Amino acid sequence: MRSESESPGQKGRTFIEEARRRQIIEAAVEVIAEQGYLKASLAKIAERAGISKGVISYHFDGKDDLLHQLVIQLYIAGGEFMAPRIDAAEGAWPKLRAYLESNFEFIGQHRTYLRVFVDVIGNLRDQDGMLHFRDMQENADVLDPLVELLEEGQQTGEFAEFDVRMTAMFIRDTIDGLAGRVSRTEDFDMERYSRAAVEATARMVCR
Amino acid sequence: MRSESESPGQKGRTFIEEARRRQIIEAAVEVIAEQGYLKASLAKIAERAGISKGVISYHFDGKDDLLHQLVIQLYIAGGEFMAPRIDAAEGAWPKLRAYLESNFEFIGQHRTYLRVFVDVIGNLRDQDGMLHFRDMQENADVLDPLVELLEEGQQTGEFAEFDVRMTAMFIRDTIDGLAGRVSRTEDFDMERYSRAAVEATARMVCR
Amino acid sequence: MRSESESPGQKGRTFIEEARRRQIIEAAVEVIAEQGYLKASLAKIAERAGISKGVISYHFDGKDDLLHQLVIQLYIAGGEFMAPRIDAAEGAWPKLRAYLESNFEFIGQHRTYLRVFVDVIGNLRDQDGMLHFRDMQENADVLDPLVELLEEGQQTGEFAEFDVRMTAMFIRDTIDGLAGRVSRTEDFDMERYSRAAVEATARMVCR
Amino acid sequence: MRSESESPGQKGRTFIEEARRRQIIEAAVEVIAEQGYLKASLAKIAERAGISKGVISYHFDGKDDLLHQLVIQLYIAGGEFMAPRIDAAEGAWPKLRAYLESNFEFIGQHRTYLRVFVDVIGNLRDQDGMLHFRDMQENADVLDPLVELLEEGQQTGEFAEFDVRMTAMFIRDTIDGLAGRVSRTEDFDMERYSRAAVEATARMVCR
DNA sequence: TATGAATGAGCGTTCATTCAT
DNA sequence: TATGAATGAACGCTCATTCAT
Structure with missing residues (x-):
C-alpha cells in the first residue's frame, strides 16, 4: 500500500x-x-x-511521501481549476488574462492550502539536500504553457516583441508573489492586487 | 556575549x-x-x-540569534551596496533602473548567501510560530522606497498612471523571483533575466 | 498519555x-x-x-511530571496507611499517639522512598524557581489535622494549654526529623526514636 | 592556592x-x-x-570546594555567635534556654544564609553520591554539646528522666524545623515559634 | 592574578519509524 | 487495518573546567 x-x-x-x-x-x-x-x-x-x-x-x-502527495494534490487541483477557464478564452491576451485571473482566484480560494504549499515546497528535500520540487517550479509544466501563450500572442501580433521565456518568468513571479503575500498577510487585498496585476501585465506584453 | x-x-x-x-x-x-x-x-x-x-x-x-544575525548581516550589506548606486542616478526612471540593476547585481554576487537568506526568512519563527521576518518583507523598509520612487516618477510625468503600491509589489516580486530562481538553479542566466526585467519594467511603468 | x-x-x-x-x-x-x-x-x-x-x-x-508523580504517590500511600490507624483510636491523646506511631511506622517501612521524598521536595521547582511542594509542607493538608487533634484535646481537658499551631509544628518537626535521620543514617534506631518521641510528646502536650 | x-x-x-x-x-x-x-x-x-x-x-x-567553604563559614559563624551566650548562662535549663534562643536568634539574623545552608547541605555530595555533611548533622559536633547539657541537668535534678540522646535529637529537630520553615516561608513568625519552642522544651525536659 | 575563549560531556526533549498485538 | 508502545538518534542547550594570554 x-x-x-x-x-x-x-x-x-x-x-x-x-x-x-x-x-x-x-x-x-x-x-x-x-x-x-x-x-x-x-x-x-x-x-x-x-x-x-x-x-x-x-x-x-513516511513523512516525506505524505508531504509529496500533499503538494501534488494541490498542484493537480490547481491545474483542473484553471484549464477549462483558459480554454474557454479566445485570443492570446484573453487566454493570458484568464490564466492570471483563474490563478489568482484559485489562490484566493485556497489561501490556507497555499500557505502550506509554499512552506512545503521550500523545505521538502531528498537525502542529498536537494529540493523535491525544485524542477517543478522551473521546468516545462509550469513555464511552458505560459511561454506558448506568449509566443502565440507575438505571432498573432497581439503582443509586442520581448524575451518570451523571461517574461513568462515575470508573470510567474507575480503569481508566486501573490501566493507568498497571501501566506504572510492574513487580510491581504487580493482583489486590488489581481486587478493591478492584470493591468500591469497588459502594459508589459500588449502592443 | x-x-x-x-x-x-x-x-x-x-x-x-x-x-x-x-x-x-x-x-x-x-x-x-x-x-x-x-x-x-x-x-x-x-x-x-x-x-x-x-x-x-x-x-x-542560541540558534535563533545566530540565524537572526545571518539575515541582518546580508540585509545590511544589500542596503549598503545599493544605496550609493541609486543615489547616483538622477530622475525617476534612472533611479528605478539603478534600484533594479544594483539589486540584481547584489543577488548575483551573493547567490549562495541569497539561497540561504530565502530559506531562513521562510522558516525562522518566534515562540508563537510567527515568522521573524514576516514584516520585513511586507513593510515600509522594503516597499516604501520603491513606492516613493514610483510616485516621484508619476509627479514628474515620467511614469504612467497606475496603482503605485501594487506596482511596487510587482517589482519586488520580480526581484524576489530572481532570488528564488538563483537559489534553485545553479547556472541561472542572470544577465538575461536582468536585461529583460529592466525592459519589462520600463514598459510597465513608463509612459 | x-x-x-x-x-x-x-x-x-x-x-x-x-x-x-x-x-x-x-x-x-x-x-x-x-x-x-x-x-x-x-x-x-x-x-x-x-x-x-x-x-x-x-x-x-517530562522529568518534572515524573518526580511530581513520585512524590504524590508516596504522599497518598502515607495517608492511606495512617488514616485508619488514627480513626481507630479514641480520645485525643490516643489519636495523637496513633498519628505519631503510624507515621513512624510508615517511615520505617519506606526508608529509601523517604530519603528520595525529602530530596525531591527540597529540589523540585517550577519555572519561577519556587519549590513545587513548598505549600504541601506548610499548609492545611499537613498541619491542620494535627491542629484539630490538639484543640480537641485541649477542649476535653486531656491536653494542657499551649500554642496549638506552633506545637503542631514541633510535632511535625520531630516526624520530619526522623525522615531526615533515616535518610542520612543507614542503621538508625527507629524503635528507640519512636518510643522516646511518643514519651516526649506526651510530656509536652498532656496535663 | x-x-x-x-x-x-x-x-x-x-x-x-x-x-x-x-x-x-x-x-x-x-x-x-x-x-x-x-x-x-x-x-x-x-x-x-x-x-x-x-x-x-x-x-x-572547583564548585564543590566553594560550596564546602560556604557551609563551613556559616557553621563556624553560628558557633561563634552561640558559644558566649550559652557560657554566660548558669544552670542546665538556663544554658539550654540560651542554646535554643541564641540558635533561633542566629537563624533569624541569617535567614537568607540559612535557606542556602539547608539547600547546600542537602545536595552537596561526593563522587560516591554520599552527602558531604551527612556526618556533621548526626555526629558529635552538633549533638554532643546538647547531650552533655541534658545529662548535666539530669544530674543536678533540674531535668526529668528521659532518653538524653533522643531528646537532644528532638531539640535539634525543632531548630532545624525552624530553619526549614524560615527558608520556605518569607514572613514566618519567628518570635512566636521561638517563644512556644522554649515553653514546649521546658515542659519536655524539666521536672 | 585575572580574563576571555573554548571544550566536551551531559542534559531533557522531540520525533520518525518500527512492531507485536 | 489500526493501535499503543517502544526505540534510538539527533536536537538545542548548559555548564564545570581548562588554558593561553
Missing part, C-alpha cells in the same frame, strides 16, 4: 483507503498552516486527524 | 570575537546552502567551522 | 501503562536514593529501568 | 585573597538564595560577584 511503489493514480486503492489518505492530508495541511513545516510532527498530524500515528505510516511511505 | 542584549553595532566586542562570529555565520551559510534550514543543526555548523558546539552558544544567544 | 492532562485517578490508562509508570518511578527512586536528585538524569533512570530514555517521555510529561 | 590542599585556617593567604574568597561566597549565597542550588552555576555566581568565571577556579578547587 505504499504510494511510491504503486503506479500513479488511484489504482489498487479502495475507496476507503483514498478517504483515509485525503483525511490525513487535510490534517497535515491544518497543522502546517498553524505551526509551520518545522513543528508539524506526525504525532500532531495524527492527533488532528483523530487517528493514531501508525496509520500514517501505513498509508504513506 | 549575548548579541541581543548588546547595543547595536559592534560596541563591546573584541576583534577576535567579531572574527569568530563571522566564521560561524559563514559556516552556517554553507551548511544551510547545502542541506537546507531543516537539517542545519548546530552540530553540523560547528563541525563545518571546525569548532565545538559550545562555541556557538558562547558567541550567540 | 500526559499525566497532567488526565483526570485524577487512573482513568484512561491501561494496566500495562500503569505497570510501566510504576516501574519507571521505582527506577527513579533507586537512582535518586543512590546518587541524589542532582545526578539523577533520565538517562540513568532509564538505564536502571532497562528501557530507553524515550519511554519516560512517552509515559510522563 | 587550592583550599583543600592547604592547612585549615587562613595560613598562607593574603588579606586580599581572603577578601576575594568572602566576596565569591557572598555572591554564591545570593545566587543560591534566589535560584536554588540546581540553577546556581559558576557563571551566574561570577556575574553576581562582578568577576570572571576563571577567578573562582583560581581561588577554589
